[in-house]
Amino acid sequence: MARDFKLIFSISLLLLLLDCCYGGKVGVCYGRSADDLPTPAKVVQLIQQHNIKYVRIYDYNSQVLKAFGNTSIELMIGVPNSDLNAFSQSQSNVDTWLKNSVLPYYPTTKITYITVGAESTDDPHINASSFVVPAMQNVLTALRKVGLSRRIKVSTTLSLGILSRSFPPSAGAFNSSYAYFLRPMLEFLAENNSPFMIDLYPYYAYRDSPNNVSLDYVLFESSSEVIDPNTGLLYKNMFDAQVDALYYALTALNFRTIKIMVTETGWPTKGSPKEKAAASPDNAETYNSNIIHHVVTNQGTPAKPGEAMNVYIFSLFNENRKAGLDSERNWGLFYPDQTSVYQLDFTGKSNGFHSNSSGTNSSGSSNSWCIASSKASERDLKGALDWACGPGNVDCTAIQPSQPCFQPDTLVSHASFVFNSYFQQNRATDVACSFGGAGVKVNKDPSYDKCIYITAGGNKTKATNATALTSSASTTSGNEPLRWILKLCLMISLFFSLHTMNSQAL
Numbered sequence: 001m002a003r004d005f006k007l008i009f010s011i012s013l014l015l016l017l018l019d020c021c022y023g024g025k026v027g028v029c030y031g032r033s034a035d036d037l038p039t040p041a042k043v044v045q046l047i048q049q050h051n052i053k054y055v056r057i058y059d060y061n062s063q064v065l066k067a068f069g070n071t072s073i074e075l076m077i078g079v080p081n082s083d084l085n086a087f088s089q090s091q092s093n094v095d096t097w098l099k100n101s102v103l104p105y106y107p108t109t110k111i112t113y114i115t116v117g118a119e120s121t122d123d124p125h126i127n128a129s130s131f132v133v134p135a136m137q138n139v140l141t142a143l144r145k146v147g148l149s150r151r152i153k154v155s156t157t158l159s160l161g162i163l164s165r166s167f168p169p170s171a172g173a174f175n176s177s178y179a180y181f182l183r184p185m186l187e188f189l190a191e192n193n194s195p196f197m198i199d200l201y202p203y204y205a206y207r208d209s210p211n212n213v214s215l216d217y218v219l220f221e222s223s224s225e226v227i228d229p230n231t232g233l234l235y236k237n238m239f240d241a242q243v244d245a246l247y248y249a250l251t252a253l254n255f256r257t258i259k260i261m262v263t264e265t266g267w268p269t270k271g272s273p274k275e276k277a278a279a280s281p282d283n284a285e286t287y288n289s290n291i292i293h294h295v296v297t298n299q300g301t302p303a304k305p306g307e308a309m310n311v312y313i314f315s316l317f318n319e320n321r322k323a324g325l326d327s328e329r330n331w332g333l334f335y336p337d338q339t340s341v342y343q344l345d346f347t348g349k350s351n352g353f354h355s356n357s358s359g360t361n362s363s364g365s366s367n368s369w370c371i372a373s374s375k376a377s378e379r380d381l382k383g384a385l386d387w388a389c390g391p392g393n394v395d396c397t398a399i400q401p402s403q404p405c406f407q408p409d410t411l412v413s414h415a416s417f418v419f420n421s422y423f424q425q426n427r428a429t430d431v432a433c434s435f436g437g438a439g440v441k442v443n444k445d446p447s448y449d450k451c452i453y454i455t456a457g458g459n460k461t462k463a464t465n466a467t468a469l470t471s472s473a474s475t476t477s478g479n480e481p482l483r484w485i486l487k488l489c490l491m492i493s494l495f496f497s498l499h500t501m502n503s504q505a506l
Contacts, residue, residue, distance in 0.1 A: 023298055023308050027312040031319050033321045053073055054074050054310070054312065055073055055075055059077070070108055076115060076263070088130065090138075091141060114153070117157070132181065155194045162174060169228050170303075173248075196259065198246060202239055233391050237294075239265070244301045244304070247260065269341055275325060289345065306393065313333065315331045318331065369441070369444075372416045376439075394425070416446060
């Protein structure tokens with residue numbers, strides 16, 4: 001009986017993991033710095049209508065917490081910077097706060113994260129090193145007292161200003177002036193399996209330096225790549241470069257297991273005169289559509305390909321009481337009357353590439369292929385091949401011994417097959433066939449025997465051995481059949497285990 005119980009428990013746990021830990025998640029930030037917003041109850045209805053399942057708020061307003069009750073929406077709540085002093089000074093203050101302001105709504109309201117402070121290192125009125133970590137520890141202790149420390153994770157949000165260097169990504173480093181705050185905070189996150197929460201805005205990089213930063217690069221629309229000279233990794237967008245800079249900064253301090261969660265990112269639809277070239281509905285739709293697609297398809301980053309990441313889009317509404325430039329009041333996905341500022345698919349099921357007005361997001365011809373150049377040196381070919389089969393995320397099974405494309409066993413032949421796979425997986429753009437000059441586009445199908453070279457979108461020119469095909473970038477929909485097969489097998493095992501137990505009982 002004990003063995004059967006353990007088996008059933010293990011199967012149930014695996015089923016739970018398959019459902020709960022699958023793929024990147026996209027949420028939305030619900031800021032309320034406005035005097036014309038709908039009631040929290042109407043906001044929740046709007047969120048449900050648009051299939052948004054993860055929401056971040058910046059405080060613990062009772063009306064908002066109550067409105068999210070009896071929904072499946074996972075909520076991230078916040079301790080404002082103004083509360084950090086009191087939270088850091090007294091455990092009893094935090095215990096009372098949890099008892100009176102959080103527990104009355106939990107678990108009816110599905111609270112999963114508590115952020116203690118928001119971008120505190122940028123707040124001149126907050127001594128981050130003195131307040132934030134002690135307050136985080138007190139919140140965690142309060143949660144432990146009521147048995148919720150594993151169900152509700154505690155962290156704090158930071159801005160990219162926490163880095164002193166972000167390019168190239170491999171040289172990412174934290175600002176030494178925050179050392180006394182950072183190390184204890186990172187130790188806290190590592191010990192409690194909490195995420196490193198960061199607010200990332202490629203928009204500002206372009207706005208402040210449009211002559212040095214490509215708009216397409218920050219919008220996920222670039223047809224060219226930026227190379228990290230230290231690693232050889234190629235970056236097609238600034239978001240990935242910023243995330244990897246953080247990972248490298250964490251690694252430099254020997255914190256390799258901490259996951260990164262992007263708690264804010266987005267794009268404004270309107271700005272002041274100096275922002276007009278960047279802030280527009282078209283750019284906002286393009287950026288947010290592409291970031292959603294990037295997340296839900298688990299594309300990861302060049303340094304961590306295929307790794308799931310959770311990202312929150314800022315913000316749900318335009319907020320008319322925010323100070324600063326016009327853009328500060330125009331980040332919303334919806335107007336206060338609940339109409340959409342622009343159309344956005346939160347499921348990410350669209351292809352994600354919403355071309356901007358410049359029309360630079362064009363794919364190559366579907367009847368072209370990429371092969372190794374006869375002029376490339378052996379060293380260049382080997383380097384490009386190793387990169388494509390590693391960080392380039394190409395499935396190189398077909399060129400292994402006994403597989404359809406192993407013969408002829410030459411570097412040029414193997415490189416040609418792999419180059420084409422990468423080329424087609426990346427929309428058959430010219431830059432996807434560059435490989436530092438080692439690749440060349442051709443219009444004649446290089447397929448032979450059972451070794452089939454796919455075309456854009458995975459189209460095949462003739463019948464093929466399945467092992468010769470490489471998949472496109474991993475997507476949730478593409479992995480769905482495997483997921484359900486695994487679940488079915490586990491459920492069958494569970495059924496037979498229960499049947500055995502019943503038989504023994506009889």
